[in-house]
Amino acid sequence: MRNEKIPVVAVFDVGKTNKKLFLFDMDYRVVFERSARFTETIDEDGDPCENIDSLRLSVFDSLSEVFNNPKFELRAINFASYGASLVYIDENGKPLTPLYNYLKVYPEHLKREFYMKYGGEEAFAVKTASPVLGSLNSGMQLYRLKKERPSLFEDVHSILHLPQYLSFLLTGKAYTEKTSLGCHTNLWDFQKQDYHDWVSVEGISEKLAPVVPANHVSPAIFPGKQYEVGVGLHDSSSALIPYLISFREPFVLLSTGTWCISLNPFNQAALTVNELTNDVLCYMQYEGKQVKASRLFSGYAYEQQTKRLAKHFGVDILMFREVVYSPHVIAKLTQKGEEFSIDAPAALKFEDKPLQQYNDVNEAYHDLMLDLVRQQFIATGLVLKGSNVNRIFVDGGFSKNSVFMHLLAEAFPDQEVYAAHMPQATAIGAALAIHNSWNEKPMPNDIISLKLYTPAKTKF
Incomplete structure (x- = not known):
């Protein structure tokens, strides 16, 4: 009698230090685990940052390993990753910048300019439920890119939070998801439950991908059997x-x-x-x-x-x-x-x-x-x-x-x-x-x- 394959969901859990892949069976027991660590690279200022190329290749290599394993029937994939990290892609889906580190020092003059323009630190923080955290407010990374590298900003087709970029690699679909959006980004106005006004004033809103719920899935375009891909959290x-x-x-x-x-x-x-x-x-x-x-x-x-x-x-x-x-x-x-x-x-x-x-x-x-x-x-x-x-x-x-x-x-x-x-x-x-x-x-x-x-x- 032929052994039946185990139906599984794959989840990539991407931390700052460890990147893990888990396969869960239908009772949510771990049936496969793989872990990786990458050497950091540097951005254009010489500051350390995530090696996004290594991360992308690791996702593809790990999936190839799962597809080649005769024990498993892969039915779906999802992602969870750390927040406050954005990927800027062009119209062909290629990243235009390094994956900037959320601990990167933020220019004081830009911070002052931003908060003076949009109501002051205290009032702004109350609306966005985001303490003033510099680059940890990922929206501030956006503002910096627009101000310091305007020509590159013009080439940005879509702005994706890291979990949604990982999902994009397998689906070709660009989306925004609220758990990333609500993670001290300075982008979301919790009082009106919509983007803060500054996002449209600065011409950023048209580059942000459509918002979808956390249970949203899309068909995969990555080679292999048909399976669904979550939007990431x-x-x-x-x-x-x-x-x-x-x-x-x-x-x-x-x-x-x-x-x-x-x-x-x-x-x-x-x-x-x-x-x-x-x-x-x-x-x-x-x-x-x-x-x-x-x-x-x-x-x-x-x-x-x-x-x-x-x-x-x-x-x-x-x-x-x-x-x-x-x-x-x-x-x-x-x-x-x-x-x-x-x-x-x-x-x-x-x-x-x-x-x-x-x-x-x-x-x-x-x-x-x-x-x-x-x-x-x-x-x-x-x-x-x-x-x-x-x-x-x-x-x-x-x-x-x-x-x-x-x-x-x-x-x-x-x-x-x-x-x-x-x-x-x-x-x-x-x-x-x-x-x-x-x-x-x-x-x-x-x-x-x-x-x-x-x-x-x-x-x-």
Whole structure:
């Protein structure tokens, strides 16, 4: 008897560092995985940037490998990638510029000119739900291109966000999708739910591709059997999709990695000036609704400080994966049982504390985590405010950290705090967005496993 091929959806999960391809079966189990890293190239100013040629070739090479694998029947493809990155293509679909890095320094004179012309930083940021972030506001990259290289800008036929460019490679269809559009771009006016006026004033709107919903698919033109291609999604918004499908009661998702992002899809209140100054912004979920979000650079801080601890105490950095939460150590650190308020600012951030003051590495590590959770309490509290949420789901690296999770439960005693485990949430979200285009089975409701953390009985 001949073995039947496994029907699969392919998802390219394109991060800044790692580029991954996953194949999921109809129950959303990973049946194939491939990972790649590319050496960065430089733009015309000598600044580092993504090698878009390597990325394009990797997509084609990976698909050829899948087509040649007799185990799989490829039914659909989708993409999820980091945001704030634009590809400018000519009428033949060829990129006209490098894929500029969103950390590229933005010219101060252009920033001043732009915000003076369009109502000032504060008022503009409130409308677009985008803190002033320089090149991280991808619309500012557009403005810069038009001002600094006007003749090249004239040759631009379509402006595509990175996920939609990857989709374009396989379909030849140029589209815009709202999760990318709503990712602190300075392009979208959240108050009127349309492009901000500056987009048409500057003559940019005619170069922007038509907006389509997140579940939009197009037939592929890449050689191979017939299959559908999704339009691609912004990665943080894609990671939210499995939770929105699985849970109907309001929640906040704390997505942890290099950045720890608190995402509240149930907070529809307009951004305030105070929130914007505290790095709160809005994303857009796959159904087009606002997602209020706050960001912390906690994963990066954790990495730097654990290196510092390992060096000072002469331990292997891998030991920190095994540290078990000790309420007694926390009690000692928080003034030995005296009343402790998580929102009280610490006198010093952990990075500024001398390590000689700690008795051992375990005590120092607990104080590092206490400092990170203090900051997280404030950041997550900003998006919780004004919404009827009583559950916090934590995914990513810190969800596996015993000390972080116990402290977070202590910090939010009125919330149910869960560690959520779902491998490859971003990629699964992109697959779920086009579920009806390739999968006859009903949407799954058991792909996320949860572990509840409750406040310790030990009083701080």
